[in-house]
Amino acid sequence: MLFNSHVFIFGFLPIVFIVYFIFRKIDLVAGAKIWLVFSSLFFYSWWNPVYLPILLGSIITNFLFGKTIEKVSYKKIILTIGIIFNVALLGYFKYVDFFIANVNMIFETNFSLLHVALPLAISFFTFQQIAYLVDTYKGEAKKYSFLNYALFVTFFPQLIAGPIVHHKEMMPQFETLSARFVRAKNVVLGSFIFFIGLFKKTVIADTFAIYASDGFGRPETLTLIEGWIVSLSYSFQIYFDFSAYSDMAIGLALLFNIKLPINFNSPYKALNIQDFWRRWHMTLGRFLTKYIYIPLGGNRISESRTLFNIMIVFGISGFWHGAGWTFVVWGLLHGVASVIHRLWRKLAIDMPKWLAWFITFQFVNVAWVFFRAESFQDALHVLKAMVGLQGISIPPYLESLFQQIQVIPYEVTERFFVGDLYEFHKIIVLLIVFLFISVFAKNSIERLQSFRPNWKTALFIGFVTVVSILHLTRVSEFIYFNF
Incomplete structure (x- = not known):
């Protein structure tokens, strides 16, 4: 079920909300938790009920692993088995066809692909439960009941695409559920940021998706200006x-x-790649740092080992996002950038903020090409277009200008990029406007923290809500559903 759908907004959410607080009002805390778990499982299985046993099996198995680790003396063995179980589960459903395809390519074999369907959210709930097992082994996790644990994993707002929540920040909230009644302040704040998010998805992201999909669907035909429109549209x-x-x-x-x-905290405001990753998918970065980077030695051993650890972490980050070499390359590119940034800091050379921002943003934009492209060939076509190696096409009204720049070969075309000149003008304006917004405007979290209930806020959220709902006719998945 999608957040940006009529059935969720006008059906699922109101029913779950009302029944939950009925349970809370009559002081049936366990009933309220069971209702949330049941509702979350229904939410998850709406997409495809076949995935539900996988999620349930993962929850039950990891809970039993955790309980066993608490009781036995051979904790490390159980932890190792538990981690292997989770990695194997993720590896089979997400990566088995990738490995088979690569074996066939390297060894010229002809093993058949299994065409295993990727269960929703498996990357997210696997990482959450690995963290739980590791912390249980270290004695950092409390003894949770199965009901609270199940709610921790399945809670529908974060189930499909994160954030990757940690048991220490979530389980105490599920243990107590101290708010017995509806809190008007939380309802207002929650609705405020929810509908801002809905507007971002249905109006902004889905509009840029039209141009990005069109360009990445025919990368070999792109020319210089079109290549930049496509890459920035996807960014x-x-x-x-x-x-x-x-x-x-x-x-x-x-x-x-x-x-x-x-x-998520305005990552396009970042002045370096480290700052970008402190702002983008922050809970993934937190998990990779605590459960991979630090156990590898972090920055405690030697400078060369630190740089190696950085590359390992970013390689894993790329591979976590998708079963393809383009994702690995995307991750390694960020690893190389992080290594360069670390070495640059040692030189203690100050860079103007505008230049630091420009370099960071352009690197991120170029790296996204590999993230989005279906293949290396497609990615290279887009990158070649961005540097003019696939030619330059211009609309007719720019011909007189380009005639004065005779050293640049170009072709005049009536149909520029998507549709016509109107579409060209539209996308250029959109790119400029939302670049400005993403770099200079307050983000939604900042607006939430400074929220003031007044008529201006009411008009703003009313406008955002109406426009968002009117755009629900073109329902689309969130990008991170694929990971």
């Missing part, structure tokens, strides 16, 4: 798409008086 599509989901998840949880961690 803003994924920015507002992921920001939208993060906002909507926080808003939905607030309705139930639950606080989720912030997962």
Whole structure:
């Protein structure tokens, strides 16, 4: 079920909300928790009920692993088995065809692909439960009941695409569920940020998706200006798409008086790649740092080992996002950039902020090409277009200008990029406007923190809500549903 759908907004959410607080009002805390678990499982299985046994099996198995680790003396063995179980589960459903295809290519074999369907959210709930097992082994996890644990994993606002929540920040909230009644403040704040997120998804991200999909669908035909339009369109599509989901998840949880961690904080304001990753998918970065980077030695051993650890972490990050070499390359590119940034800092050379921002943003934009492209060939076509190696096409009214620049070969075309000149003008304006917004404007979390209930806010959220709902006719998945 999608957050940006009529059935969710006008059906699922109101029913779940009302019944939950009926249970809370009559002081049936266990009933309220069971209702949330049941509702979350229904939400999850709406897409495809076949995935439900996988999720349930993972929850039950990991809970039993955790309980066993608490009781036995051979904790490390059980932890190892538990981690292997989770990695194997993720590896089979997400990566088995990728490995088979590569074996066939390298060894010239002809093993048949299994065409295993990817269960929704498996990357997210696997990482959450690995963290739980590791912390249980370290004695950092409390003894949770199965009901609270199941709710921790399945809570529908964060189930499909994060944030990757940690048991320490969520389980105490599920243990107590102290708010017995509907809190008007949380309802207002939750609705405020939810509908901002819905607007980002339905109006902004899905608009940029039209141009990005068109360009990446025919990368070999792109020329210089078109290549930049396509790459920037995808950069803003994924920015507002992921920001939208993060906002909507926080808003939905607030309705139930639950606080989720912030997962997105204006990453295009970053002045270096380290700053970018402190702002983008923040809970993934937190997981990779605590459960992979630090156990590998972090920065405690030697400088060369630190740089190696950085590359390992970013390689895993890329592979976590998708079963394809383009994702691995995307991750390694960010690893190389992080290594360069670390070495640059040692030189203690100050860079103007505008230049630092420009380099960071352009690197991120170029790296997104590999993230989005279906193949290396497609990615190279887009990158070649961006540097003019696939020619330059211009609309007719720019011909007189280009005639004065005779050293640049170009072709005049009536149909420029998508549709006509109107579409060209439209996308250029959209790119400029939303570049400005993403770099200079307050983000939704900042607006949430400074929220003031007044007529201006009411008009703003009313406008955002109406426009968003009117755009629900073109329902689309969130990008991170694929991961």
